[in-house]
Structures are given as structure tokens and as C-alpha cells.
Amino acid sequence: MLGYLVHRVLIMIPTLLAISFIVFVIIQLPPGDYLTTYIDELRSQGEQVSLDRIEFLRKEYGFDKPWWEQYAIWLVGMLQGDFGFSFEYSLPVKDIVGERLWLTFIVSFATIAFTWVVSFPIGVYSATHQYSWGDYGLTFLGFLGLATPNFLLALVLLYFAQVEFGISVGGLMDEQYIEQPWSWAKTLSVLEHLWIPVIVIGTSGTAAMIRRLRANLLDELRKQYVITGRAKGLPPFRLLIKYPLRMSLNPFIADIGSLLPQVISGAAIVSIVLSLPTTGPMLITALKSQDMYLAGSFLMFVATLTVIGVFLSDIALAALDPRIRLGGGIRR
Amino acid sequence: MTRRLLSIAAAAAFLAAPLPCRALDGLMEVPFFMEAVRAQRLPSVERRVPDEPAIAAFGRPGQRIGRQGGDLRILMASPRETRMLVVYGYARLVGYDYTFDIVPDILEAVDVVEDRIFTLRLRRGHKWSDGHPFTTADFRFWWEDVANNKELSPAGVPRELMVDGEPPQVTFIDAATMRFAWKRPNPYFLPSLAAPSPLYIYEPAHYLKQFHKRYADPAALKKLVERAGRRNWAALFNRVDNAYRNDNPDLPTLDPWVLKTRPPANRFVFERNPYYHRIDAWGQQLPYLDQVIMNIADAKIIPLKTGSGETDLQARYLRFDNYTFLKQGEKRNAYKLHLWRTAYGAHVVLYPNLNHKDPAWRELFRDVRFRRALSLAINRHEINQVVFFGLALEGNNTVLPDSPMHRPEYRAAWAKFDLKQANALLDSMGLSRRDSRGVRLLPDGRPLEIVVETAGESTEQTDVLELIGDGWLKAGIKLYSRPSQREVFRNRIFAGETQMAVWTGIENGLPTPDTPPDEFVPTSQQQLQWPKWGQHHETGGRSGEPVDMAAPRELARLREAWLRATARIERARVWRRILEIHAEEVFTIGLIGAVPQPVVADARLRNIPDQGVYNWDPGAHFGIYRPDQFWLDKLVQEAAR
Numbered sequence: 001m002l003g004y005l006v007h008r009v010l011i012m013i014p015t016l017l018a019i020s021f022i023v024f025v026i027i028q029l030p031p032g033d034y035l036t037t038y039i040d041e042l043r044s045q046g047e048q049v050s051l052d053r054i055e056f057l058r059k060e061y062g063f064d065k066p067w068w069e070q071y072a073i074w075l076v077g078m079l080q081g082d083f084g085f086s087f088e089y090s091l092p093v094k095d096i097v098g099e100r101l102w103l104t105f106i107v108s109f110a111t112i113a114f115t116w117v118v119s120f121p122i123g124v125y126s127a128t129h130q131y132s133w134g135d136y137g138l139t140f141l142g143f144l145g146l147a148t149p150n151f152l153l154a155l156v157l158l159y160f161a162q163v164e165f166g167i168s169v170g171g172l173m174d175e176q177y178i179e180q181p182w183s184w185a186k187t188l189s190v191l192e193h194l195w196i197p198v199i200v201i202g203t204s205g206t207a208a209m210i211r212r213l214r215a216n217l218l219d220e221l222r223k224q225y226v227i228t229g230r231a232k233g234l235p236p237f238r239l240l241i242k243y244p245l246r247m248s249l250n251p252f253i254a255d256i257g258s259l260l261p262q263v264i265s266g267a268a269i270v271s272i273v274l275s276l277p278t279t280g281p282m283l284i285t286a287l288k289s290q291d292m293y294l295a296g297s298f299l300m301f302v303a304t305l306t307v308i309g310v311f312l313s314d315i316a317l318a319a320l321d322p323r324i325r326l327g328g329g330i331r332r
Numbered sequence: 333m334t335r336r337l338l339s340i341a342a343a344a345a346f347l348a349a350p351l352p353c354r355a356l357d358g359l360m361e362v363p364f365f366m367e368a369v370r371a372q373r374l375p376s377v378e379r380r381v382p383d384e385p386a387i388a389a390f391g392r393p394g395q396r397i398g399r400q401g402g403d404l405r406i407l408m409a410s411p412r413e414t415r416m417l418v419v420y421g422y423a424r425l426v427g428y429d430y431t432f433d434i435v436p437d438i439l440e441a442v443d444v445v446e447d448r449i450f451t452l453r454l455r456r457g458h459k460w461s462d463g464h465p466f467t468t469a470d471f472r473f474w475w476e477d478v479a480n481n482k483e484l485s486p487a488g489v490p491r492e493l494m495v496d497g498e499p500p501q502v503t504f505i506d507a508a509t510m511r512f513a514w515k516r517p518n519p520y521f522l523p524s525l526a527a528p529s530p531l532y533i534y535e536p537a538h539y540l541k542q543f544h545k546r547y548a549d550p551a552a553l554k555k556l557v558e559r560a561g562r563r564n565w566a567a568l569f570n571r572v573d574n575a576y577r578n579d580n581p582d583l584p585t586l587d588p589w590v591l592k593t594r595p596p597a598n599r600f601v602f603e604r605n606p607y608y609h610r611i612d613a614w615g616q617q618l619p620y621l622d623q624v625i626m627n628i629a630d631a632k633i634i635p636l637k638t639g640s641g642e643t644d645l646q647a648r649y650l651r652f653d654n655y656t657f658l659k660q661g662e663k664r665n666a667y668k669l670h671l672w673r674t675a676y677g678a679h680v681v682l683y684p685n686l687n688h689k690d691p692a693w694r695e696l697f698r699d700v701r702f703r704r705a706l707s708l709a710i711n712r713h714e715i716n717q718v719v720f721f722g723l724a725l726e727g728n729n730t731v732l733p734d735s736p737m738h739r740p741e742y743r744a745a746w747a748k749f750d751l752k753q754a755n756a757l758l759d760s761m762g763l764s765r766r767d768s769r770g771v772r773l774l775p776d777g778r779p780l781e782i783v784v785e786t787a788g789e790s791t792e793q794t795d796v797l798e799l800i801g802d803g804w805l806k807a808g809i810k811l812y813s814r815p816s817q818r819e820v821f822r823n824r825i826f827a828g829e830t831q832m833a834v835w836t837g838i839e840n841g842l843p844t845p846d847t848p849p850d851e852f853v854p855t856s857q858q859q860l861q862w863p864k865w866g867q868h869h870e871t872g873g874r875s876g877e878p879v880d881m882a883a884p885r886e887l888a889r890l891r892e893a894w895l896r897a898t899a900r901i902e903r904a905r906v907w908r909r910i911l912e913i914h915a916e917e918v919f920t921i922g923l924i925g926a927v928p929q930p931v932v933a934d935a936r937l938r939n940i941p942d943q944g945v946y947n948w949d950p951g952a953h954f955g956i957y958r959p960d961q962f963w964l965d966k967l968v969q970e971a972a973r
Binding site: 030031032036037040055056060082088089090096158170175179275277281285 | 486567633637
């Protein structure tokens with residue numbers, strides 16, 4: 001087990017290096033750089049920038065250097081905890097994220113909790129009452145939730161709130177609390193606004209989780225140990241909780257790997273539609289404007305979390321389910 | 333010959349004769365600052381405004397003196413757009429008034445001799461937003477330590493100040509007077525000071541000296557540079573000193589509203605400048621509005637948020653096709669939807685690439701008969717009806733009817749839908765052979781297929797191209813439209829790979845004879861009909877190609893004549909000639925112009941014109957209508973409740 005852990009940790013290093021390279025190359029792939037997108041944005045609104053100023057900025061931002069040199073500077077900086085400089089904000093990257101990160105955590109954890117709380121009982125009910133009306137009804141709802149893109153749901157909600165009630169449902173807090181220090185009133189305001197994004201972001205995840213739990217549980221329910229337990233006279237509920245349900249929990253644990261990065265990057269498009277002050281929209285604008293150090297550092301952060309998340313969920317799975325073997329394939 | 337621009341303040345003071353020489357006796361303290369003044373954290377209003385403040389004119393019809401107080405919410409798409417408050421605030425040394433004349437604003441007066449000697453006079457007692465005096469020392473600091481500092485301005489003195497490669501002679505006469513003198517006229521000087529993104533020829537020296545190598549203590553400066561994580565002091569100086577970008581709350585300013593929120597943020601608060609230099613005739617210090625609050629939202633949902641009343645003044649990011657949606661919400665959310673005119677010479681324009689790298693196509697595009705035929709084969713009326721509800725103006729890419737230079741024939745020349753004449757012109761060029769589709773063939777046998785490239789951002793453009801395609805096919809020309817991406821779009825044009833492009837027309841359709849005619853002459857790579865000639869001019873001949881066509885060369889010659897002209901009538905004559913050439917030569921094929929811009933304003937907001945011109949330069953969007961004079965009518969609000 002220990003050897004396995006060390007092996008896994010060591011393999012993370014080349015993985016992350018490879019990711020950093022790919023991230024950098026992909027950000028650099030579109031034609032032009034931050035300055036050209038910036039100039040274009042100015043021009044589209046009628047503003048002009050002088051050529052001298054552009055030349056000056058190009059030098060100051062280091063765009064006159066070859067790309068591999070820019071990559072090396074970024075990589076070395078990152079190892080020392082310096083994530084570079086955001087052109088868009090004219091600030092070091094590490095100073096920008098700030099409150100957004102906390103709000104993203106709040107939204108994401110609330111969403112995860114919502115997903116689990118809703119999907120768990122429904123999944124169990126669907127599996128134990130297979131092909132009943134309740135199962136069909138919930139399955140239908142689940143498929144609806146799965147098939148509707150989150151951002152569309154957000155748009156529909158926004159539109160109806162606007163047309164029917166004339167209110168806007170966007171944002172995460174009342175306007176007067178934005179950019180204010182945290183207080184009791186601000187927390188309450190956040191809680192009041194939280195439920196809409198949580199439901200919007202959570203629906204498809206909930207639906208997917210219900211389906212997976214139902215399928216897994218159905219597999220387990222047919223197994224012989226369940227029949228044995230029932231034959232021996234275990235109360236049905238206790239039997240369900242004690243054995244098959246525990247076996248069917250694997251998807252929840254395997255999900256941790258993908259949960260961690262999701263917690264950070266959030267549901268970017270939904271956040272844009274609902275104008276949530278989370279990190280997702282920031283990542284998207286950074287990518288769009290080719291603000292390469294901000295976008296790159298962000299993606300690296302997400303990648304690191306994914307790698308760690310997968311690692312953690314693998315360990316947890318191995319610890320919880322003795323049937324899972326370490327090391328890929330059995331060597332003969 | 334001496335031209336004197338009297339300040340509005342002085343003019344108003346003359347008209348309202350009983351006012352004593354100092355209009356200050358009747359000044360009223362600003363309620364917003366009452367407490368601070370009482371607590372002696374702020375001097376009283378008499379000691380805050382300049383000795384001779386600018387007295388705001390209320391000359392536009394419907395304009396009334398207002399009341400101080402209230403907040404204004406606006407929406408922007410990026411935290412970088414804090415600069416829009418500099419644009420909207422529009423405090424300039426000299427600025428355009430709403431009739432597009434340049435008048436002194438921060439300056440008390442400007443004396444202009446022969447368009448080459450400019451004597452600027454400041455208002456005595458004018459102060460920065462931190463209360464420090466604003467004097468010629470701030471100009472001297474900029475001139476000697478910034479503009480002429482090799483590290484801060486590697487490109488040297490700004491281009492607008494160079495005449496025939498020579499900088500001005502700058503003399504500082506006393507604390508309030510200075511002179512900029514050139515050997516030859518510099519018609520760019522005042523317009524660049526009045527621009528929405530102005531040329532700053534002054535800087536808050538008292539604040540910036542701590543960042544300047546010449547004045548700062550080296551050890552302290554080094555520490556500052558390190559703490560900010562910049563490469564050297566020049567980079568740091570550029571970071572803190574950017575009055576236009578307006579993202580440093582510590583930088584003193586002369587604008588009506590001062591940034592109070594330190595970026596990064598999603599909500600920026602701008603507070604009224606206690607030392608602002610303008611007052612109204614009742615002695616109230618402007619601006620009327622206490623605060624401007626800028627919320628950041630994605631550009632795509634700004635129309636939606638506007639429709640639900642989340643902004644009190646919005647035009648940026650609203651488009652004409654949002655009109656019906658915005659109109660729906662007008663009653664419920666108590667806002668008023670105005671339609672302003674835009675100043676683009678045309679909203680949609682085709683640019684045949686006269687620098688195309690294939691000689692056959694290049695020759696074709698350079699043949700005036702061909703360009704005229706293309707223009708004649710377009711049914712502009714149909715485009716107007718189908719895409720713009722008939723609300724736009726059909727015709728060429730030229731000056732608008734509001735410009736003093738306008739003549740109907742400039743817009744109408746070769747712009748009437750006439751397939752017969754178009755076909756006749758094409759036949760006369762020897763393009764009479766056609767293939768089975770009825771598409772004409774070039775002399776070398778290739779079909780006459782024109783690919784029109786778009787930046788791929790608006791479906792409006794592709795809709796218009798679809799309509800043009802029908803007309804062109806009847807003239808034997810096949811049109812293909814090809815959406816691309818803006819970056820690729822421009823680079824292909826610059827390289828001469830694009831046959832034809834579609835984009836907006838000239839930026840300033842409202843020129844006066846004193847406006848430089850640069851947009852009509854090959855001067856910039858961004859002129860999509862002749863990018864290489866423009867580049868040649870822009871880089872002083874280092875790259876691009878020299879103009880090798882008669883009519884554009886004539887245009888360049890005319891621009892020279894305009895630069896040399898000393899009399900306004902002479903400049904007007906040159907302008908007319910330039911516009912005539914454009915109308916006759918059809919270098920760009922303008923389709924539709926004056927597409928209205930929706931402007932949404934809170935129903936209580938006063939002094940905002942119902943019919944305005946929405947333009948960048950001149951105009952500064954709302955700037956020339958002086959948002960510091962906008963105010964919120966609370967009576968209406970109370971009545972509504």
C-alpha cells in the first residue's frame with residue numbers, strides 16, 4: 001500500500017508538468033495575444049490606441065520574447081509561488097481571486113449537499129420500488145433534469161422572473177453588500193440568494209446521481225447475500241442500509257475526484273447567466289481575452305485539484321472496498 | 333489674427349450681470365459633505381472651488397438647474413471599464429459642447445494665435461481631488477519628467493504634439509499661465525485635449541514624485557517597486573499614473589467623480605469630487621449626483637439587466653435589436669428609452685481590398701467602374717426595411733446630415749439601385765462572358781466570385797450580405813460570405829488575402845472643417861480598403877506600400893493642404909474636395925447609416941437629452957451632454973409611491 005502511494009504521488013509530478021505545457025500551448029494557440037484582443041475591444045467601441053503605446057505595452061508584458069521563454073518564466077515563477085501578472089486587472093494573479101474563491105466554495109458545497117440530499121433518498125426509493133408509478137415519475141423528472149442544460153434553465157428562470165414578476169434573480173447578495181466586509185446581514189443575504197443557483201446548477205448532477213445510485217443498488221439487491229439476509233429474517237430497512245446500500249455507494253466516492261475541481265471552477269456558464277461573483281466567469285473572460293497568466297494559473301490550479309482529487313478518491317475506494325485491487329492489472 | 337475662446341463661465345457671468353466679479357458669495361454647501369465640513373475634515377465649499385469657477389451653461393432646450401443628491405447605477409462588462417467614468421465625466425482642459433464647438437472647461441481661457449501658439453490659462457485656486465493646488469507645476473512635471481523622460485516615454489513626445497517632427501516650445505509664464513508654441517499650425521492639439529481618451533499634458537506632480545526616480549528616495553522607491561512586483565520604477569510609474577484607466581484610487585483627479593473602490597472588485601463606487609471646478613448659476617457645486625455606482629456584469633446579459641431596471645443610465649452594450657425588449661420593460665421598471673443618433677458614417681460598409689495580392693483582382697477593384705457597379709447593384713432600401721425596420725439612413729459611407737460639410741449628393745452618388753446601369757458598366761469593362769449560372773468570367777476565365785469576409789460577430793452583417801447577394805447575382809457577380817474571427821479577419825485583410833470585408837464605416841460622421849480628414853485619406857492600417865497604404869503612412873514608410881493610384885494620392889495631397897491651411901474656409905474647401913472624390917470614386921461601399929442607439933435612463937433623471945448623438949469622438953458618449961449636470965428629480969419619485 002505504501003509503495004503504491006509513493007508511486008502515485010511521484011507520477012503526479014510529470015503529469016502536472018505535461019498539463020502545464022499543454023495549458024500554455026493551448027492558451028497561446030489562438031492568433032494574437034492579450035494586447036491584440038484588448039486593442040480590438042477598444043476599437044469596437046470606437047476608442048483608439050496609439051502605436052507607440054502598444055509597442056511600449058508589448059515590451060512591458062514580455063510579448064516580444066519567444067513563447068518558450070515566456071513559458072519558462074511562468075513555470076519557474078509558479079514553483080516559487082509567483083503566478084504571474086494579470087494584464088486584464090493589472091495586478092498580480094494571486095491578488096485577484098480573493099472573495100470570489102470563498103463564494104465559489106459556498107455555492108459549490110451547497111450544490112453538492114443539495115445533490116446528495118435529494119438524490120440519495122430518491123435513488124433508494126426508485127431502486128426498491130422498481131417499475132412502480134413512483135419510480136416512473138421520478139425517473140421521468142430525473143431524465144428531464146439530465147437533459148436540460150443548466151444554463152438554459154437559468155435563462156428560462158431569468159426570463160420568467162423578469163417578465164412575470166419584473167425582478168432579477170441574478171447575483172449572490174443584495175447590492176449593498178457587494179465589496180463589503182462579511183457580516184451577519186451579508187451572510188443572510190447570501191443565503192437568501194443561494195437557493196436559485198444551487199437548484200440550477202444542481203439539477204443535472206442530481207438526476208445523474210439518482211440514475212447511478214438506482215442502477216448500482218438494483219445490481220446489489222439481486223445478489224445472494226441480500227436474499228440470505230432476508231431469509232434469515234433481517235428487518236428489510238436494516239438489511240438495505242447495512243449491506244446493499246453500502247456496496248452501491250462507490251459512485252459517490254469515485255465522484256470526489258471530479259468534485260474538487262468543480263468546486264473551484266464552478267458552473268461557469270450558469271454563473272455568467274446568473275451573474276454570480278464566482279471564479280468561473282473570471283476564468284472564461286481570462287481565456288477570451290487571452291489574459292494568459294491568469295487563465296493559465298487558474299487552469300493549473302484546477303488541474304492540480306483534479307489530480308489530487310482522483311488520488312484521494314482512489315485511496316478512499318481502496319480503503320472502503322476490499323474488492324478493488326491496487327496497481328493496474330495482475331502481473332503474471 | 334487672434335482667436336479667443338471665451339469660457340462659458342465668463343460668458344454666463346457677463347449675461348447675468350448683477351453677479352459680482354467673484355460668483356462665490358452665494359455658494360451653497362453640498363449636503364453630501366455637510367458633516368465632513370462641520371467636523372473640519374473638509375474645507376467649506378468657498379475654499380474648495382476655484383476662485384473663478386466654471387459656471388455651467390443650461391442652454392440646451394429642456395435643461396434646468398437641478399438639485400444635488402442621489403446615486404446613479406450603471407452597468408459595465410469588465411472591471412477595466414472604470415475608465416468610462418473619465419469619459420462620461422468629461423472634465424477636459426478644453427472640451428466639446430453639445431454643438432461640437434471646442435470651449436475651455438478646466439482652463440479658464442485659451443488664446444490661439446495662427447493655430448500655432450496656444451496660451452493656456454488655468455483657474456486660480458483650482459485644486460486636485462485631494463485638495464492640493466493644481467498649477468502649471470503639474471504641466472511642467474509632465475513635460476519635463478514624463479514626456480521628455482526616455483525611460484517613461486521611450487517613443488518620445490506624443491505624436492499629437494509633433495509638427496513636422498518637431499516638439500513644441502513650452503514656456504511656463506506663471507503659476508496659472510503657460511504657452512505651447514510651434515513653428516507651423518498644429519490642428520491636432522485642441523482636439524486631442526478634448527478627446528474622450530484625452531492627451532493628458534498635466535499630472536498630479538505632488539503624488540507622482542514619490543514614484544519618480546528623479547525625486548524619490550532611491551531606497552524607498554526600490555521598496556515600492558518590489559512590493560508592487562514590477563520590473564523597474566518606470567513600470568510602476570506607468571501603473572500608478574494612468575488617469576485615463578482610472579483604476580488607482582490614490583491618484584488625484586480633476587474629474588467630477590472620484591474612484592473610491594480599489595480593484596479588483598465587481599462593484600465600483602465613485603464619489604463626488606469635493607474640489608470640482610464647475611458650479612451652477614444658483615451656487616450649487618456640480619456634479620449633482622453624489623455617487624456613481626458601477627456594477628460589473630457580462631456584456632451579453634447587460635440588455636436583460638437593463639430591461640429589469642438594474643441600471644439608471646445605460647447605452648454601452650445595448651444594441652438596436654434590443655429595442656423591442658427594452659420597450660416592453662419601460663413602464664414597469666420606470667425608465668425611459670431614448671433613441672439617439674449614432675455618428676458612424678455608415679453602420680454597414682463593404683471594403684473592396686485595393687491592396688489585394690492577386691493582380692487580376694487588384695486591377696478589378698481599382699477600376700472605378702467596377703466599384704460603382706457593385707454599389708449600384710445593391711438594393712439599400714430593401715436592406716433598410718428588412719433588417720432595420722426602415723429606421724436607418726440609406727446611402728454611402730460619408731459625413732452625416734448633421735455635419736456642416738454635408739451635401740445630399742455625397743450620400744446618394746452611385747447609391748441608387750440600378751441593375752441596368754450596373755450591368756452596362758460591367759459590360760463596358762469587357763466582363764461580358766458568363767458561365768452557365770449567369771456569373772461573369774474574368775479575362776483569365778475565372779468566375780467573378782467575391783468572398784466577403786466578416787468578423788463573425790454579428791448576424792446582422794450576414795443578413796445584409798444575404799440580401800446583397802441577390803442583387804449582385806443579377807449583375808452577374810456571385811457573393812459568398814465567410815464569417816471568421818476578428819483577429820484572423822484583420823490579419824487576412826492586412827496581408828492582402830481578403831477580397832472584400834464588411835465592417836462599420838468612418839467613426840466620425842460629424843466633422844467640422846477643423847476636424848482632421850485622416851479617416852478619408854490613407855493614414856492607417858485599419859482602413860480596410862487600403863491597409864498597406866495606411867501602414868506605409870503610419871510607419872513612416874518602414875513597412876506597407878506607397879500609394880500607387882492617382883485618386884488616393886490626390887487625397888494624401890489634399891490632407892497636406894489641409895494641414896497647411898490657416899483659414900477655416902480654406903480647410904472647408906479641402907474637406908469638400910475630399911468628400912467629392914470619395915463620392916465619385918466609391919472607395920468603400922456604404923450601405924446603411926444612422927442606425928439608432930438605444931439609451932436607457934431612469935425616468936427621474938433630468939437634463940439628459942431625448943434626442944442626442946451617441947458617439948465616441950467627438951462626443952465621449954454622454955460626455956458632451958455633461959453628466960455632471962444630470963440630476964434625479966425626487967418629487968417624481970415621491971409622487972410615484
